[in-house]
Amino acid sequence: MSQPTFHDPAVIATGLSYAWPDGTPVLDGLDFSVTPGRTGLIGRNGSGKSTLLRLVAGDLTPDAGQVRIRGTLGYLPQRLPLDVELPVDVALGIAGPRRALHAIERGEVTEENYAAVGEQWDVEERAQAELDRLGLGHLGLDRRLAELSGGEAILLGLAGQLLRGPDVLLLDEPTNNLDTGARERLHQAVTEFRGTLVVVSHDRALLDLVDSVAELRDGEVNWFGGNFSAYEEALAVAQEAAHRDVRVAESDLRRQRRELVDTQVKLARRQRYGQKMFDQKREPKIVMGARRRAAEQSAGRLRNEHEEKVRLARERLSEAELAVRDDDEIRVDLPATEVPAGRTVLSLMDLLPRYADPLGPRVDLELRGPERVALVGPNGSGKTTLLRTIVGELGPVAGEVHAPVPIRYLPQRLDLLDEEASVVANAARFAPQATPNALRARLARFLFRGARADQPVGTLSGGERFRAALAALLLAEPAPQLLLLDEPTNNLDLAGVRQLTTALAGYRGALIVVSHDRRFLAELGIDRTVTLGR
Incomplete structure (x- = not known):
């Protein structure tokens, strides 16, 4: 990676316009330039942050305008398109030179192998050093991606980008699915990056490491000097x-x-x-x-x-x-979700979930009334697996699950929604007895008003998609009296996290939430914490 000069812009976007296939405009004639250093790109869900990064990365083609990049580019999207059958070295982008290097070591001294290695004679050592730095030293380069947790996959994607040594690096919500230790290692990697970095994130600690904040609002970018705390002030x-x-x-x-x-x-x-x-x-x-x-x-x-x-x-x-910001909040009253204080809503007895260590501790847990439980633990400790076992998606190896109340589960990937169907049509699947007018009135309280309720889910931003999924679950019939949330703040901006917190204030049932966001858990009013993987 070449040393940047801190004057000329490293990213220059002029007249950028982009609309979704249905004609919904996202950006219209946007001018945007970034100089070397660390920039935090923030904005409300749906403002076009991820779309802007994808346009800069070349992942999307603008309807008008152009993007120029000075130097080499690296891009880590929110959703990594990783084939679970691939080995780690392929994901890191070093499989070719690594195979050629091993062939030369076996005596296959050919011109093709030397060309494939190029200058990368220390490719395995550099890859292992990068994995060690990000806490992935335990991964072998031949290990299959199917064996990695969501957090490990994100860090692996970052390791692959850093190995390429880009001059410009774009990160879209990189702390999603990361436990506390992994977040700290990613923060360190961001601090040590020398070049031009643009990061979209709702992680306040990460945003406090940037040199400037660019806020995308109403189709324009406003710049603020300093980190996120300085921006808030x-x-x-x-x-x-x-x-x-x-x-x-x-x-x-x-x-x-x-x-x-x-x-x-x-x-x-x-x-x-x-x-x-x-x-x-x-x-x-x-x-x-x-x-x-x-x-x-x-x-x-x-x-x-x-x-x-x-x-x-x-x-x-x-x-x-x-000039006064009117960031709408979700405020709903959900009396049908209410659970009496003494009622048992969930019992886990001597439970051994699938994929768990057979010699590890069994899970015993009982929830009564409207308890709010935080399920925490390092990446790979089995938190998502436990939630999927509770709702019956996975059968346990041993033990029992007893849940005498209606349960709803919101997974990390939000794959419970039909991408082709509208927001209101998706909500109708969960509440088939509700009239269209009643559904629209309820969705309006989740900020899907008028034509917004008719928008296909596939065209929504990450935060809007989450809001649509949450609305479908909370408005479901019968009303859920036990709600399971798996990393719910991953796709949300800071305003979205506030909206989620206020929405859940109206939820009167029991709640189990997997999250590494300590501030969110504190604001949610957690009654107790259950730790896995100890």
Whole structure:
């Protein structure tokens, strides 16, 4: 990787426009440039962050505009397109030179093998060093990807990108599925990266490692110097000023309206007096007519003047309101999910899930009433497997699962939704007895209003897709009294995490959540924590 110069932009996007196949615009004429250093790209779900990264990476073709990259490019998407049957060395991109190197060591000294190795005589040592740095030293280069956890797959993808030594590196939600230790190793790798890095993330700790924040909002990019904490402070100051401007503009509009009313009353009073004088004919008709016309012209000017003041006051209020952020929140009341305090909702007795160590500890767990349990543990400890066992997707090797209440499970990959169907059609699958109007009214509370409810799921952003899946589960019939969530904040921006927290505030059943997001768990009101893999 070449040493960057910290002046010229390393990424230049001009006039970028892109729309989904159904015509929904995502970006329209966007100009975006990034200089060397670490940049955090943030924005609400659906604002186009991942789409922008995919356009820069060449994974999508813009409808208009172009992207120029100075140097070599690396890209780690949210969803790694990895074939589970591939070995680790293929995923790292070193299988060719590695095979050629082994062939030469066996005596197959051919021109083709030397060309395949090139300058990479230490390819295995470098690969192993990168794996060690990211906590994957236990992986053999011949191991199959099917044996890796979701977190290990992400770190492996990052290792592959870092081995290529890119000048520009794009990371899209890289801490998804990572446990605490893995997150810390990824944070360290980000800190040590020398070049141009653009990261989309909801991980506050990761965003506090960047040099600048680029916020994509309403189709434009606004830049803030410093890390995410500095961005929040600057935003708080700006929003306080914006709210103050709104209050001033509202006060001015009320004053202008009062003055307009007062003026209209005075003019009406003056008009009545003039009419009275005219009726009494105290002066010559021609004089009184001239006075009436002059009074009407004066009244018209005065009325127009005050109406113009009201219009300008309204415009000032509208401009002030535009600066105030209105990030909608999900607030739902779900009484049908309520569970009495003493009722048993789940019993796990001497449970040995599939893929677990046969000599490892068995799982015994009992949930009563609306308990909220955090299921934690390192990557590969079996958290997702346990959730799938509870809902019956996997049969246990030994032990029993007893759940006498309706259960719903939201997996990491959100694959419970039909990509081709609309949001409202997906919700109808889970609540077939509900009328279309009732479903739309409920979905509106999850921020799918009007035409948004008719949008195909396949065109939604990661956060919108999550919101649609959550709505389908919480509005299901019968209502879930035990809800299982597997890394629910992975696809959410920071506003989305707040929306999820407020949505779950209206959920009255029992909850088991797998998450490495400590702040989210604290805000969720967890009653107890169960740790696997100890």
